[in-house]
Amino acid sequence: METAIEIAGLQTHYGSREILKNVCASIPRGKTTVILGGSGCGKSTLLKHLIGLLKPTKGQILINGSDITRMDEDEMNEVRKKMGVLFQGAALLNSLTLGDNVALPIREHTRLNESTIKIMVRMKLDQVGLSGFENFFPSQLSGGMKKRAGLARALALDPEMIFFDEPSAGLDPVTAAGLDELILKLRNVFRMTSIVVTHEIESVFKISDYVIMLDAGNVLYQGDLAGLKASDHPRIRMFLERQPEQETYSPDDYFKIIAGD
Amino acid sequence: MPSGPKPAASAPASASWPEAVLGALGRRVLSLRGDIHDAAKIINDTVHWTFISPFKGRPIRFRASISEMVKAGYNSVPIISVISLFVGIILALQAAYQLKRMGALIYVANLVGVSLTRELGPIMTAIIVSGRSGSAFAAEIGSMKAAEEVDALTTMGVNPVRYLVVPKLLALMIMVPALTIISDLVGIFGGFLLAVTALEIHPYNYFQQTVNALLIKDVFTGLLKAWAFGIVITLVGAYQGFKVTGGAEEVGRRTTASVVTSIFLVVIVDLFFTGLFYYFT
Numbered sequence: 001m002e003t004a005i006e007i008a009g010l011q012t013h014y015g016s017r018e019i020l021k022n023v024c025a026s027i028p029r030g031k032t033t034v035i036l037g038g039s040g041c042g043k044s045t046l047l048k049h050l051i052g053l054l055k056p057t058k059g060q061i062l063i064n065g066s067d068i069t070r071m072d073e074d075e076m077n078e079v080r081k082k083m084g085v086l087f088q089g090a091a092l093l094n095s096l097t098l099g100d101n102v103a104l105p106i107r108e109h110t111r112l113n114e115s116t117i118k119i120m121v122r123m124k125l126d127q128v129g130l131s132g133f134e135n136f137f138p139s140q141l142s143g144g145m146k147k148r149a150g151l152a153r154a155l156a157l158d159p160e161m162i163f164f165d166e167p168s169a170g171l172d173p174v175t176a177a178g179l180d181e182l183i184l185k186l187r188n189v190f191r192m193t194s195i196v197v198t199h200e201i202e203s204v205f206k207i208s209d210y211v212i213m214l215d216a217g218n219v220l221y222q223g224d225l226a227g228l229k230a231s232d233h234p235r236i237r238m239f240l241e242r243q244p245e246q247e248t249y250s251p252d253d254y255f256k257i258i259a260g261d
Numbered sequence: 262m263p264s265g266p267k268p269a270a271s272a273p274a275s276a277s278w279p280e281a282v283l284g285a286l287g288r289r290v291l292s293l294r295g296d297i298h299d300a301a302k303i304i305n306d307t308v309h310w311t312f313i314s315p316f317k318g319r320p321i322r323f324r325a326s327i328s329e330m331v332k333a334g335y336n337s338v339p340i341i342s343v344i345s346l347f348v349g350i351i352l353a354l355q356a357a358y359q360l361k362r363m364g365a366l367i368y369v370a371n372l373v374g375v376s377l378t379r380e381l382g383p384i385m386t387a388i389i390v391s392g393r394s395g396s397a398f399a400a401e402i403g404s405m406k407a408a409e410e411v412d413a414l415t416t417m418g419v420n421p422v423r424y425l426v427v428p429k430l431l432a433l434m435i436m437v438p439a440l441t442i443i444s445d446l447v448g449i450f451g452g453f454l455l456a457v458t459a460l461e462i463h464p465y466n467y468f469q470q471t472v473n474a475l476l477i478k479d480v481f482t483g484l485l486k487a488w489a490f491g492i493v494i495t496l497v498g499a500y501q502g503f504k505v506t507g508g509a510e511e512v513g514r515r516t517t518a519s520v521v522t523s524i525f526l527v528v529i530v531d532l533f534f535t536g537l538f539y540y541f542t
């Protein structure tokens with residue numbers, strides 16, 4: 001298994017609050033890796049470090065062998081040309097049409113002429129099932145359409161790896177399944193490395209080749225899907241079987257918490 | 262409640278009182294240091310992407326700059342004209358009130374012309390532009406920040422300062438002086454209107470008096486100030502916008518803060534320049 005991203009000893013803080021404690025993981029190339037975990041355990045935070053938006057307190061992130069935590073802006077931009085990111089809320093620029101949104105990275109990083117860019121934009125929009133919507137503004141689209149347009153923009157420069165933050169959050173089951181299909185297609189047809197943050201168990205079973213499960217700032221499990229299903233770690237079982245967290249307070253402790261002592 | 266532990270509990274409480282004060286002070290200083298760091302970073306990036314990188318083959322977004330100029334400049338012409346006209350009239354009235362008593366009514370022209378070009382034109386323009394454009398910058402960048410659009414730009418390898426701030430800076434560096442010229446002219450015209458009607462000064466005399474009173478220096482220093490105000494307003498709007506981390510409520514708060522801060526800083530910069538010109542020109 002060839003690794004695309006290697007995370008070593010990653011520790012991060014927001015202010016003085018420690019979020020990730022010591023994350024070590026490797027993400028295989030050409031596969032779909034799912035980052036799992038409960039709400040607030042730091043999945044989005046980890047993703048933001050992988051795409052170089054945040055700098056860790058400690059640790060390394062090696063992408064294709066070079067450490068992005070030590071890169072300056074220009075070097076980082078070279079790496080970013082090979083990455084696409086689909087944000088949780090799609091993050092399309094509201095002042096631009098869909099066509100211009102998708103064209104933005106192409107215009108920024110290539111010297112192609114306008115007619116070529118137009119064709120590329122149409123191709124990308126068609127790939128996500130949005131042909132004919134070039135001249136729509138993001139505010140005129142539904143949530144699912146925005147997500148797909150965000151994906152078209154992420155794919156604009158034919159990246160090697162693509163990051164998804166909760167692709168199916170807030171979508172109806174049919175649209176969510178459609179997005180899963182797209183992710184599968186990217187792997188099967190284009191051999192793309194996908195990194196997907198999600199807590200939709202069904203979608204995990206469908207798309208993942210490799211799973212990294214976070215818990216309280218540490219890696220609880222990493223390996224293939226079969227291993228995850230077979231694991232008998234109580235927290236993993238709870239997650240897979242959708243069980244509620246056990247009551248951990250004694251009645252006295254609970255009284256203290258609500259009384260604020 | 263048992264009374265036993267009470268003295269024991271109050272001892273650490275009194276010991277932690279100075280600790281709490283120092284702690285609060287320390288947090289204040291730390292957050293101020295963070296603010297200064299953020300502001301310095303935005304200033305540094307803006308200067309770099311406006312004045313240095315265009316010479317290294319990363320051109321400024323020309324079309325966006327034009328559209329910012331239309332939004333910030335062209336669209337404020339009516340409001341600035343109306344306000345300047347009225348201020349010109351008010352100035353002439355106030356000047357006449359004193360000068361009439363000395364039989365020096367013709368000096369209304371000097372007072373109106375000089376105070377408008379040196380001071381009131383630039384500062385009125387800056388205050389209106391702060392309210393119209395500075396707040397719009399903060400709101401635009403802030404809501405983009407809240408919707409992760411700024412992060413999206415960064416991950417596409419598009420520097421957000423270059424993409425968002427530089428066209429606005431360019432627009433205001435050109436449009437605030439241009440609007441100041443309009444404000445000066447319209448304000449002087451307002452004074453003229455009042456003088457030839459209510460004060461019964463002969464139009465030609467008023468005109469001649471104004472031309473004689475105004476030095477190139479007066480107009481030029483006013484425009485230089487206006488240019489600096491444009492920079493201040495853009496930077497404050499951008500700073501407040503990029504500071505947004507939460508949602509819509511914070512965008513609103515930052516927008517208000519941007520207007521208050523930029524008016525405050527405009528006055529400070531004005532004081533600085535006026536002092537400088539007083540001693541060195």
Ligand SMILES: Nc1ncnc2c1ncn2[C@@H]1O[C@H](COP(=O)(O)OP(=O)(O)OP(=O)(O)O)[C@@H](O)[C@H]1O
Nearest residue numbers: 014019037038039040041042043044045046199506
């Ligand atoms: N900008 C921020 N400033 C301070 N704390 C933050 C910030 N963003 C996130 N956090 C904190 O970091 C922790 C991890 O947040 P993160 O968004 O990574 O969680 P997540 O695993 O993506 O959760 P979810 O599944 O709900 O999206 C949370 O407890 C949150 O309170």
Ligand SMILES: [Mg+2]
Nearest residue numbers: 043044045165
């Ligand atoms: Mg998240």
